Amino acid sequence: MEPVTQFSGKIVALPINDIDTDQIIPARYLKVTDKNGLGAACFSDWRYHADGSPKPDFPLNKPEHQGAAILVGGHNFGCGSSREHAPWALMGAGFKAVISTYFADIFRNNSLKNGLLPVIVDEETHRQLISLAQEDPNTSVTVDLASQTVTLPDGRQVTFPIDGFSKHCLLNGVDQLGYVLSLDAQIGAYEEANPQRVSTVAV
Amino acid sequence: MTPSSPETLFEKVWNEHLVRPQTDDLPAVLYIDLHLVHEVTSPQAFTQLRERGLKVRRPDRTLATMDHSTPTTPRGPDGVIPVVDQMAAAQLDVMRKNCADFGIRLFDLGTRNQGIVHVIGPEQGLTQPGMTIVCGDSHTSTHGAFGALAFGIGTSEVAMVLATQCLLQNKPKTMAVRVNGKLDPGVTAKDIILGIIAKIGVGGGTGYVFEYMGDAIRGLSMEGRMTICNMSIEGGARAGMIAPDETTFDYVFGKPHAPAGVAWDEAVTHWRTLPTDDGAAFDAEVTLEAHELVPMITYGTNPGMGMPITARVPDPDRTRDVSEKLALDKALTYMGLQPGEQLLGKPVDVVFIGSCTNSRIGDLREAAKIMRGRTVADGLRVMVVPGSQQVKAQAEAEGLDRVFREAGAEWREAGCSMCIAMNGDQLEPGQYAVSTSNRNFEGRQGKGGRTFLASPLTAAATAITGVITDPRQVVGEREYA
Numbered sequence: 276m277e278p279v280t281q282f283s284g285k286i287v288a289l290p291i292n293d294i295d296t297d298q299i300i301p302a303r304y305l306k307v308t309d310k311n312g313l314g315a316a317c318f319s320d321w322r323y324h325a326d327g328s329p330k331p332d333f334p335l336n337k338p339e340h341q342g343a344a345i346l347v348g349g350h351n352f353g354c355g356s357s358r359e360h361a362p363w364a365l366m367g368a369g370f371k372a373v374i375s376t377y378f379a380d381i382f383r384n385n386s387l388k389n390g391l392l393p394v395i396v397d398e399e400t401h402r403q404l405i406s407l408a409q410e411d412p413n414t415s416v417t418v419d420l421a422s423q424t425v426t427l428p429d430g431r432q433v434t435f436p437i438d439g440f441s442k443h444c445l446l447n448g449v450d451q452l453g454y455v456l457s458l459d460a461q462i463g464a465y466e467e468a469n470p471q472r473v474s475t476v477a478v
Numbered sequence: 479m480t481p482s483s484p485e486t487l488f489e490k491v492w493n494e495h496l497v498r499p500q501t502d503d504l505p506a507v508l509y510i511d512l513h514l515v516h517e518v519t520s521p522q523a524f525t526q527l528r529e530r531g532l533k534v535r536r537p538d539r540t541l542a543t544m545d546h547s548t549p550t551t552p553r554g555p556d557g558v559i560p561v562v563d564q565m566a567a568a569q570l571d572v573m574r575k576n577c578a579d580f581g582i583r584l585f586d587l588g589t590r591n592q593g594i595v596h597v598i599g600p601e602q603g604l605t606q607p608g609m610t611i612v613c614g615d616s617h618t619s620t621h622g623a624f625g626a627l628a629f630g631i632g633t634s635e636v637a638m639v640l641a642t643q644c645l646l647q648n649k650p651k652t653m654a655v656r657v658n659g660k661l662d663p664g665v666t667a668k669d670i671i672l673g674i675i676a677k678i679g680v681g682g683g684t685g686y687v688f689e690y691m692g693d694a695i696r697g698l699s700m701e702g703r704m705t706i707c708n709m710s711i712e713g714g715a716r717a718g719m720i721a722p723d724e725t726t727f728d729y730v731f732g733k734p735h736a737p738a739g740v741a742w743d744e745a746v747t748h749w750r751t752l753p754t755d756d757g758a759a760f761d762a763e764v765t766l767e768a769h770e771l772v773p774m775i776t777y778g779t780n781p782g783m784g785m786p787i788t789a790r791v792p793d794p795d796r797t798r799d800v801s802e803k804l805a806l807d808k809a810l811t812y813m814g815l816q817p818g819e820q821l822l823g824k825p826v827d828v829v830f831i832g833s834c835t836n837s838r839i840g841d842l843r844e845a846a847k848i849m850r851g852r853t854v855a856d857g858l859r860v861m862v863v864p865g866s867q868q869v870k871a872q873a874e875a876e877g878l879d880r881v882f883r884e885a886g887a888e889w890r891e892a893g894c895s896m897c898i899a900m901n902g903d904q905l906e907p908g909q910y911a912v913s914t915s916n917r918n919f920e921g922r923q924g925k926g927g928r929t930f931l932a933s934p935l936t937a938a939a940t941a942i943t944g945v946i947t948d949p950r951q952v953v954g955e956r957e958y959a
Binding site for chain 2: 291292298303305310320325356358359378380389440443466472474
């Protein structure tokens, strides 16, 4: 995984509450067996007409929002299905971060494991970012993971929370699996001490 | 060891599975007792294992099935369920190869134990109190009905569990969800959970594990409890749990993978220690009174947009804030509904009875009670999809398939079917469905399809009349008491 440190990018707003992962990537696209090519299907049902032509009013389709790297979504972004295809699709569509007031737990976990940064801000900052994105599509913000800050165009900095371990992994571009693999002996000791509860291969 | 302070059910199960406790710098390392795998969220995880040269640490704690992308259409003359979608067929082949290469037991399409992942775990007796259970599927919360800590994970986490049998987790908060009293006839577990979600909203449980308690929960069958825990995620909670009791033990006893003999007695002795101690603290609490609940139905595009079936569609102009108004406006536009409209009497195109929420034998018996001797309304499509091949066989042994068929409903093979609409079972754009599934998201049951979530009783009553129907109006109390 590429390290995530600091980046600046244009923001685009999708100020809809409770955007579920079925909207981010509809289930019919989940018949793939790899992670690639999902960007084109990101928000497919909101983005395209039945004949496949883009809906001009959808923010992500507007010429002025092309190249946006940071999505500002409504409250409770990423609820619903656990599909990790959601962050894969968002990253495939060019996003490096999503900003919201809060995220659904599974989406947040999935995003952190892929280097898509879920950035939680207070409601006032959230409203401000949505207004900025809608008023001036060239609005750019800077996200800095080390200092856990978002810098707004007026220079104001707001901090966002992230657990220390996820932050460490993202900053250094290491995945979390490596750490757990290193605990092999401890896992073995746990298994020794805790007798098998079920066996799927018995019976 | 005697705990120094009273603990919740969740805390007991959590603590028993700590390979390493959480610290300021590191999440807890949680041991996973059972890992359920299906074809849609696992391929990329196996790819990761291959790329890193890793094995599956505990194939004996891993079980795979096929359910999401599988067709539920009839078997051919050869007894095989044909898979016409080439992408789905390829995905199923990848599942077969992955299970063969990594030594994982697979319940292949159409074989006698295959079914929806959250139906087969309990029916095999693999789901037991006090366990940790994960699956790359958000409805893994279902298994919490047994007093297990069970939750959905993403594909990166699937890879982690395959390789290490562990997960990294930050300890969630706990919420007591209390349902006091007794349900009126015609009101079911599905109505309880739709009522809870309507009260707290789809994000209300974010960051929490629910523990459902109270007399109304105690009074439910295991299947009703599974329906409730299943939809914990629709309230934002990754997991929902119910303390194990005699109802739980009776259900598990004698199942293929349940402990037997002395091992059974030892297990039950342990399971009896799991319920939340008196005086244990929760981070939050919500309470409902069962007698205030009536059959529920959703009107919008998330499971929190639900109301009593006798109520009227809410008015966006009367919402609390701008973002809520926007969300409701958007939902009603998608659903083609007007503020103040009554849903009772509204014609629908499809009734779907199935999904990991409501496809167990008890759900089918409830639906059959209403449909027996009656006929599906003209022009209505009614699909009844058993949750597993075992459920299908049981239903057929009881003659339920004949009840449904004679009424004019489709009796299909087991799978997720129209709950996820990635397997050929889907709504046409604009169609309305009353569905016993768990999600009414835009397009969830087919692009442009419009879903009303409800109980199996409400779905069956609607199947007979062709319009949204309060099940209490269709049958006398004797039929569902």
